[in-house]
Amino acid sequence: MDGFTFCAPTKVVFGRDTIPSVGGHIAEHGVSRVLLVFGGGSVRRNGVYDAVTASLQAAGVAWEEFWGVQPNPSLAQVEAGVDKARAYGAQGVLAVGGGSVIDCGKAIAAGCFLDDYWTYVETRKLLQKALPVFTVLTLSGTGTEMNEKAVITNEPEAKKWSVSGLCICPRVTIIDPQVQADVPWHLTMTGGIDAMTHVMENYFRGRLADAATGFFHEETTLQLNEGLLRGIVQSLNVLQRDPAHYGARASLAWAACWGLNGLTVAGLSGGDWTSHALEHALSGRYPHIPHGAGLAVLFPSWMEEVCDVAPAVFARFARTVWGVGQSGGEAAGVAGAMDADPQAMRALAREGVAATRRAFAAWGAPADLSHWGVTAEDVPEMVRNAFGYRALGRLVPLNEEQVTRIFMRVL
Amino acid sequence: MDGFTFCAPTKVVFGRDTIPSVGGHIAEHGVSRVLLVFGGGSVRRNGVYDAVTASLQAAGVAWEEFWGVQPNPSLAQVEAGVDKARAYGAQGVLAVGGGSVIDCGKAIAAGCFLDDYWTYVETRKLLQKALPVFTVLTLSGTGTEMNEKAVITNEPEAKKWSVSGLCICPRVTIIDPQVQADVPWHLTMTGGIDAMTHVMENYFRGRLADAATGFFHEETTLQLNEGLLRGIVQSLNVLQRDPAHYGARASLAWAACWGLNGLTVAGLSGGDWTSHALEHALSGRYPHIPHGAGLAVLFPSWMEEVCDVAPAVFARFARTVWGVGQSGGEAAGVAGAMDADPQAMRALAREGVAATRRAFAAWGAPADLSHWGVTAEDVPEMVRNAFGYRALGRLVPLNEEQVTRIFMRVL
Numbered sequence: 001m002d003g004f005t006f007c008a009p010t011k012v013v014f015g016r017d018t019i020p021s022v023g024g025h026i027a028e029h030g031v032s033r034v035l036l037v038f039g040g041g042s043v044r045r046n047g048v049y050d051a052v053t054a055s056l057q058a059a060g061v062a063w064e065e066f067w068g069v070q071p072n073p074s075l076a077q078v079e080a081g082v083d084k085a086r087a088y089g090a091q092g093v094l095a096v097g098g099g100s101v102i103d104c105g106k107a108i109a110a111g112c113f114l115d116d117y118w119t120y121v122e123t124r125k126l127l128q129k130a131l132p133v134f135t136v137l138t139l140s141g142t143g144t145e146m147n148e149k150a151v152i153t154n155e156p157e158a159k160k161w162s163v164s165g166l167c168i169c170p171r172v173t174i175i176d177p178q179v180q181a182d183v184p185w186h187l188t189m190t191g192g193i194d195a196m197t198h199v200m201e202n203y204f205r206g207r208l209a210d211a212a213t214g215f216f217h218e219e220t221t222l223q224l225n226e227g228l229l230r231g232i233v234q235s236l237n238v239l240q241r242d243p244a245h246y247g248a249r250a251s252l253a254w255a256a257c258w259g260l261n262g263l264t265v266a267g268l269s270g271g272d273w274t275s276h277a278l279e280h281a282l283s284g285r286y287p288h289i290p291h292g293a294g295l296a297v298l299f300p301s302w303m304e305e306v307c308d309v310a311p312a313v314f315a316r317f318a319r320t321v322w323g324v325g326q327s328g329g330e331a332a333g334v335a336g337a338m339d340a341d342p343q344a345m346r347a348l349a350r351e352g353v354a355a356t357r358r359a360f361a362a363w364g365a366p367a368d369l370s371h372w373g374v375t376a377e378d379v380p381e382m383v384r385n386a387f388g389y390r391a392l393g394r395l396v397p398l399n400e401e402q403v404t405r406i407f408m409r410v411l
Numbered sequence: 412m413d414g415f416t417f418c419a420p421t422k423v424v425f426g427r428d429t430i431p432s433v434g435g436h437i438a439e440h441g442v443s444r445v446l447l448v449f450g451g452g453s454v455r456r457n458g459v460y461d462a463v464t465a466s467l468q469a470a471g472v473a474w475e476e477f478w479g480v481q482p483n484p485s486l487a488q489v490e491a492g493v494d495k496a497r498a499y500g501a502q503g504v505l506a507v508g509g510g511s512v513i514d515c516g517k518a519i520a521a522g523c524f525l526d527d528y529w530t531y532v533e534t535r536k537l538l539q540k541a542l543p544v545f546t547v548l549t550l551s552g553t554g555t556e557m558n559e560k561a562v563i564t565n566e567p568e569a570k571k572w573s574v575s576g577l578c579i580c581p582r583v584t585i586i587d588p589q590v591q592a593d594v595p596w597h598l599t600m601t602g603g604i605d606a607m608t609h610v611m612e613n614y615f616r617g618r619l620a621d622a623a624t625g626f627f628h629e630e631t632t633l634q635l636n637e638g639l640l641r642g643i644v645q646s647l648n649v650l651q652r653d654p655a656h657y658g659a660r661a662s663l664a665w666a667a668c669w670g671l672n673g674l675t676v677a678g679l680s681g682g683d684w685t686s687h688a689l690e691h692a693l694s695g696r697y698p699h700i701p702h703g704a705g706l707a708v709l710f711p712s713w714m715e716e717v718c719d720v721a722p723a724v725f726a727r728f729a730r731t732v733w734g735v736g737q738s739g740g741e742a743a744g745v746a747g748a749m750d751a752d753p754q755a756m757r758a759l760a761r762e763g764v765a766a767t768r769r770a771f772a773a774w775g776a777p778a779d780l781s782h783w784g785v786t787a788e789d790v791p792e793m794v795r796n797a798f799g800y801r802a803l804g805r806l807v808p809l810n811e812e813q814v815t816r817i818f819m820r821v822l
Contacts, residue, residue, distance in 0.1 A: 003429060004426060006423040006425065007423070008420075009420035011416060014416070015412070209656075216658070217658035218658070218662070220663075223641050223642040224669075234624070234626055247630065254677060258635075267425075
């Protein structure tokens with residue numbers, strides 16, 4: 001278990017009818033003027049807009065509204081939001097929406113203290129100062145509601161890059177799973193897959209400590225990650241046939257909240273994150289591709305590319321998340337003794353990849369890039385773009401040929 | 412999944428050789444004079460005392476030392492610490508030790524702002540103000556290193572009661588699992604059992620949503636709790652034969668850190684906590700009984716008393732934590748379809764209780780109260796004491812007869 005620092009100070013207020021508390025929480029932080037950031041109009045239809053503004057009014061918090069944040073929020077939107085926040089003299093940002101809206105709100109909160117947002121992104125330095133951020137979450141998946149990251153797309157340069165800093169970690173996040181009851185299935189499902197990939201990007205760096213018992217050096221983190229993955233899988237299975245199931249909405253929302261706040265990477269040396277880099281190259285070029293859907297295509301292809309390098313953890317995943325090759329009598333969730341035969345272990349690892357693909361397909365996730373009209377001609381540029389951000393492959397370093405193969409396998 | 416608020420703002424710095432960073436973290440918080448709180452002398456022998464004081468010196472943080480905090484720290488010790496902190500003009504408290512030392516440090520930090528510590532405890536109100544608390548953990552189990560609680564024993568009144576408030580939540584906690592490498596097995600084991608009971612006190616309030624799929628209303632929380640329990644069980648199994656195993660020390664320490672900071676109770680309506688109330692009545696009367704050892708005796712007896720009331724979650728526990736009745740082919744950790752036959756489910760639930768007892772016994776935990784010379788004559792007073800704190804039994808309300816039986820069963 002490698003060393004790490006964990007800090008996720010967000011206060012999460014979770015449950016039915018929690019949105020009316022938002023104004024009080026903001027006022028408690030001494031904030032009396034907020035920029036209110038929204039996406040499209042769905043919050044007007046489902047009552048969230050009315051609940052939020054009534055709560056702000058009751059708490060004596062004034063606001064200015066900034067509408068229209070798109071999926072894969074753009075630098076241009078961040079700059080427009082910063083202008084609006086400055087002109088209004090906002091003391092805080094309240095983002096009401098899904099991951100894109102919250103990321104845009106975080107970037108605006110930081111941008112108010114920067115001369116040029118993108119120049120700072122390019123420095124890769126931690127953000128030091130931001131307006132306090134508050135959120136009301138309406139779509140679970142990204143985990144941005146409880147972390148210190150924001151991903152923004154510079155469309156002219158086709159770069160989808162993140163910045164981070166504790167200063168943009170939301171002070172308070174409100175999650176009422178009820179408001180997600182009528183989220184369409186494809187958004188629920190891609191949100192769930194996005195959250196799964198946050199866990200899995202870290203998970204596969206787990207290292208077997210003892211083949212006889214199946215104990216891994218990062219046992220507790222792997223156990224927690226498997227728990228989150230199974231929680232998401234089972235919640236999605238319930239929601240696919242019963243979209244308004246409160247327990248499943250709540251379990252999915254709570255699991256997604258923990259996917260990317262530090263818990264799932266504890267001891268795992270930063271995880272791998274190749275698939276996310278490739279997806280950013282993909283949706284940086286094609287901003288209409290939903291992040292979770294792009295990952296549903298790319299993640300299994302990455303797994304197939306690398307699983308032979310770390311068969312023990314991939315075999316464990318096959319057993320504990322999908323039940324492949326699980327024999328009776330051992331404690332559920334315990335990987336159990338690892339097969340001494342490396343070939344059998346590699347075979348089990350590959351069965352886990354196949355089981356992942358089968359689950360994604362059963363949920364109706366896209367399985368290839370041609371779904372969005374991507375062709376082989378696009379691949380070299382996406383490979384260049386992905387390597388432009390950083391070296392790829394921490395579990396195992398990847399070269400251009402391998403990354404090209406990850407894309408080409410799922411064209 | 413019931414509503415809840417989660418907030419655990421402690422920054423945890425985890426890993427090998429992290430203790431030398433403590434001075435820098437304290438200085439970052441603008442604190443330049445601390446009361447340094449210790450238990451016995453073990454930190455002098457294992458190098459922790461030297462590392463801590465060298466770090467403080469390097470960071471320009473001055474200190475005064477307060478030694479001798481005992482297991483089940485007493486009100487008298489808190490009062491002595493408050494006097495010392497006030498006389499010194501401490502701006503913060505650095506507790507270096509296990510749960511007792513940290514609880515005492517937290518109580519001192521709050522006590523500096525109270526006229527009379529115990530009078531405040533009796534009000535059951537949240538603490539509002541305390542000196543900032545920092546910790547270096549040397550024995551895992553209680554979870555106090557990442558939460559807002561402190562348990563202190565008023566020996567003259569035989570009351571072991573807790574107070575809480577975000578103000579005593581440690582600002583920074585340093586966990587170097589290496590320093591636990593030579594903790595004796597009985598302390599490692601009772602620490603691990605203590606952490607398990609924190610998870611289990613909450614876990615058994617899970618409610619089955621769908622017998623056909625085995626989905627529970629609080630699925631994600633139950634999954635995380637099962638992951639923590641298995642992480643602890645497997646770490647203890649490794650440490651029993653290999654006490655210096657770093658991965659197992661680290662996995663145990665990290666799991667214990669999460670047992671009582673809000674994660675394990677999310678959506679579970681506050682958990683039950685009867686066993687803890689009974690253990691507090693026990694060790695309030697017999698302060699030499701280690702908390703985790705008392706729980707190892709009492710918790711299975713509580714399980715036996717109540718498992719028929721909620722057989723679904725007890726049956727799930729039997730399957731997912733101990734592998735009892737687990738058939739092959741289903742995803743590990745998935746409870747699977749619940750047996751429609753209530754009698755079969757109750758039988759499985761009881762097998763889970765037996766498996767818990769077997770594991771505790773295999774680790775060498777005490778199995779009955781006579782181990783400490785407790786007799787039937789002590790029981791009525793302990794029952795009175797337990798009910799004096801609050802009504803008992805949230806999973807199912809318990810009367811005096813039932814609570815008496817929980818004690819008598821394990822005399």
